[in-house]
Amino acid sequence: MKEDKMSKFAHITSVHPCYNEKLHHKIGRVHLPVAPKCNIACRFCKRSIGDESVCEDRPGVSHHIMKPAEVENYLNDLLEKSPNIKVAGIAGPGDSLFNEETFETLEVLKEKFPDLVRCLSTNGLLLPKYAERLAELGVKTVTVTVNAVDPKIQAQIVDWIYYEGKVYRGEEGAEILIKNQIEGVKKLAEFDVAVKINTVLIPEINMDHIVEIAKTFEKDAFVHNVIPLIPMYKMENLRKPTCDEISNIRDTAEEYLHQFRACQQCRADAVGLVTEHKHLEEKGKELNIYDLKHFSH
Ligand SMILES: C[S@@+](CC[C@H](N)C(=O)[O-])C[C@H]1O[C@@H](n2cnc3c(N)ncnc32)[C@H](O)[C@@H]1O
Numbered sequence: 001m002k003e004d005k006m007s008k009f010a011h012i013t014s015v016h017p018c019y020n021e022k023l024h025h026k027i028g029r030v031h032l033p034v035a036p037k038c039n040i041a042c043r044f045c046k047r048s049i050g051d052e053s054v055c056e057d058r059p060g061v062s063h064h065i066m067k068p069a070e071v072e073n074y075l076n077d078l079l080e081k082s083p084n085i086k087v088a089g090i091a092g093p094g095d096s097l098f099n100e101e102t103f104e105t106l107e108v109l110k111e112k113f114p115d116l117v118r119c120l121s122t123n124g125l126l127l128p129k130y131a132e133r134l135a136e137l138g139v140k141t142v143t144v145t146v147n148a149v150d151p152k153i154q155a156q157i158v159d160w161i162y163y164e165g166k167v168y169r170g171e172e173g174a175e176i177l178i179k180n181q182i183e184g185v186k187k188l189a190e191f192d193v194a195v196k197i198n199t200v201l202i203p204e205i206n207m208d209h210i211v212e213i214a215k216t217f218e219k220d221a222f223v224h225n226v227i228p229l230i231p232m233y234k235m236e237n238l239r240k241p242t243c244d245e246i247s248n249i250r251d252t253a254e255e256y257l258h259q260f261r262a263c264q265q266c267r268a269d270a271v272g273l274v275t276e277h278k279h280l281e282e283k284g285k286e287l288n289i290y291d292l293k294h295f296s297h
């Protein structure tokens, strides 16, 4: 089964550094920070936008929010300087699918930069609604963050979700989120999109549950990326996993889903080779942060 997937997605593993760690030193990617809003409240997630975040190297951080109208010039400059960039992704800093700007950006990418692999990451709540639209926009790789497939566990990680005009808390919200993640990933698989499942390993909450997540997505996902908790926000007092814990869990989950082991937990505005840890900075001075009131928490 895993070998079948490898050959099916060979066109992805030959160009995408986050689907093939061997490319980390050769092929670059750019994250376009166009999606500030989020529709769920993960207890570990703190988004930081602006000058004060320039030194922080973690997900959810961006020097500024870029407007879709700025993407074309930004990429033209960038690709001239860094022709090794082959992937353009949207990794928030909020949830890609909860921001119309994501779709506007994908239109720009499809029309003006058809050779870049289009990629995005999402919590998956809106995937059943948008999987087909993403496939039509030529998105080839989607990362879905799934931290639990049991509502009792998920409810300890996500305080609430906002879905179809209503806020759902606790296990009720967790159940909707999980259902949509599973249904959404299935739909993406039907459209031949290569799905990466991100799972934040929170030792005190989901350590014994990770293999269950891998089993759940064995058929429809391509690769699993178990990443360590960076203790912050409402989880600042929880411990991060040890290297041995991560490594053992990956070895066990590997039986069900191929494990990606080189994630650098990049910022929403990361650019260049993954190993360079570069992000937007100098260029940010020319652009404005806008609409900060949109942030959910
Ligand atoms: C900031 S999110 C943006 C994309 C989308 N909203 C999502 O959650 O997949 C990108 C990734 O960072 C992870 N992340 C955010 N805060 C984190 C933390 N404190 N520790 C570890 N991973 C974190 C998320 O779980 C997700 O996999």
Ligand code: SF4
Binding pocket: 038, 039, 040, 041, 042, 045, 046, 060, 092, 093, 094, 095, 122, 123
């Ligand atoms: S879904 Fe992503 S952006 Fe939203 S709170 Fe969770 S980690 Fe943060």
Ligand code: SF4
Binding pocket: 017, 018, 029, 225, 262, 263, 264, 265, 266, 267, 274
């Ligand atoms: S966060 Fe991980 S998967 Fe995403 S670009 Fe960075 S290394 Fe790749």
